[in-house]
Amino acid sequence: MTHTRLTLVGLIALTACDPWGNLPNQNWTELNDQLWDADIVAATDGLYVRLPHAGALARVTSDGTTAVVDMDGARPTNMVLASDDATVLVPSEWDICTYESDDIKTLSDCPYEDRDTESELAVIRDGQRLSAFELNPSFSQFKFSPDGTLGVAFISAEEGISVSGALNLTEVALVALETGEVDHVSVGFAATEVLFDEVEWADADGNTRIGSRAAVLSQSQVAIVDLTSSPPALSVVFPLTLDYDQEVDPTGAALTADGQYLVIGTVNTADLYVLDLEDENINMVSLDDTPSDLVIDATADQTAIVYADQPRVDVMDHDVFDVISIELDEPCNKIVDTDAGFSVLYNDAAGTHDVYRLDYATNDAIEYVLQNPVSSLTVTKSNEYAVALLEPEPGANSGGLAAEYDNNWGLSILDLLDDRSVDFALEAEPIGLEFAGGEQESDFALLLLDGVESVLQIDLLTTAVSSVDLPEAPTGLGSTPSGRFFITHDSPLGLVSFLDPETGKIETVSGFAAAGLFTDDTLVRTGEDAE
């Protein structure tokens, strides 16, 4: 009898000591929204994470601290990091009930026909909501001036358009991030790109600004916005065609460093538009084929143009706009510029193996022959290395070691100073590639492979590869402005690892997505509360 009692007491004690081994599981429930969105924004003060279920924004830092940003009851719907790496723009929305009654406390209390949603753009810095201003959520694409003080928001059909009242689809919104002032300028239909010059100027308070003009590319025209006036105003519009039945869509564009010339390539035409923004005229440069990509190198002050079907690169000077053709062994359809006197050319569509370093000083194209076709290529910020991800080439009918390259995904490190390359065969398809920032910017690359529960850390100088084990299966990775990596994991409750590339040390922050789990539909703001 005594033994029976002791056994019973022992069983009870065991249950009490292992709280995680016995979680009750009597039924199934369902949530409609993810607890967290793995599309993270890495700002200087931490990672900003949207919590869709809670309708909240969390900041996660590598010391394990998680804090929910007070959004004054608004739900973040998107996030955009400004060019200063410290400011996060957060389009957000909240529900209102247009039927006024003291009895209506929650959205559920409100009649369906009286429910509405309002929106704003919040400016977040250091975990604080500094300001917010009204902006139609259709303005979902942002470009920032070089000094980060001005954002140009434009409408993108891909992101969805919300028409509330009357929406001018030809407008862009100019957002002064410090003051929260929003000015709308009509620039043309379906804006696709905004480019800034890097000219310094002084505002009315004597503050130095960078970026005196913004060029907004839209269907069949380019609008130049003068940023030095207050408020910013449209200064000139360059039509790309005089026939309004004809659509001319820009494919690529670049501004010269002094901001005088805007060079534009267009779809299905072999003409290059050179817009003189000072004298307000257009020069047309005839090319032999339709360009697939173009860049302007600030150091060389030259434009490089490549063609998907032509094995050559054209280099155009900005004085008399002469074009020099440089022959290549294989055509390239993409250019990555460095602003350091050279560009890197590659082809991600034709199954070719060549990558070139175009030296503007000598007009030489130095060839790198990689083992497999390139799927993407990135140049490190130091401009010392390029890393190309290589696609498998199963139909190559190769044998021996070459077959290992052909049958697998690959990675190639191109040393742009010594003009040599090293190819690696990879275990699986790469799903993420990042470079360390900060002082050690170009020294390390981090590679994530599909289905592999570790990350590969590659020393680009020595090409040494090491594997770093992770606490859970990774889903993505990114780098922080401070030069660390972060890795997201397949964890519904939130799991992010921070990796220091110098030490290989991993710090994990977990559970942040459960903040606000017990949420409700209380109406926090009325329509009049919007700032």
Next chain:
Amino acid sequence: MLRTIATLSLVGALTAPTTADALELSGIEVGLDTGRTSVADGNFLLFDDHLSALNSSGIRIAVPLDGDDRLAIVGAVAHGARGATTEIYGGSDWEDEYTEFRSAIFNDRLSAGARYTAISSRFKVYGMAQVHGLRSVVRLDDDPVHDDNATQIERAAITAGASADVGISMDVPLNALTVTPLGWFEMGYNVFLPSQYEDLGKLNLSGLSMRMGVGIKF
């Protein structure tokens, strides 16, 4: 803490026959009861999407204050747990994809109150009012297969509340026993202050309650 008290109480109950003779126990009721509160808070569906019920079981003692057994003080401890697997849809237009985590809530309740018997026959009809101290623990785990999962979240909250119930009980005297077996069934309403689980948010565990039990009367 309350788990420990409950455990010790159970141990005490198991060892009671060795000491009962030394105490004056006449009229005292001791029993095991179980029941549930139908929590009205919609967030409780994370733990029970079917009944939204906070279950608990424990020990209850009633001590009569008068000779005709009309008025008694009542004390109880109870422990319960409820949990579910929570699915989150995360797919796309062309592919369904779900992630899931385990969500569980544990509760320990300490209660004290008074019971007044309005109708006293073989069936007794009574009303009861109690105050409660409630400690509840929420545990979330997105990989319950592994005990060392990095994402295990535990948040606890303490709250107080009160309840009012009506019930019916029945004694079943048996000559062969020196104690009287009895059983009861009662329904009422529990009101609790909201429980704050730190960053997770608040739960209001108030709701209609139903309890039943069996015991002995000395």
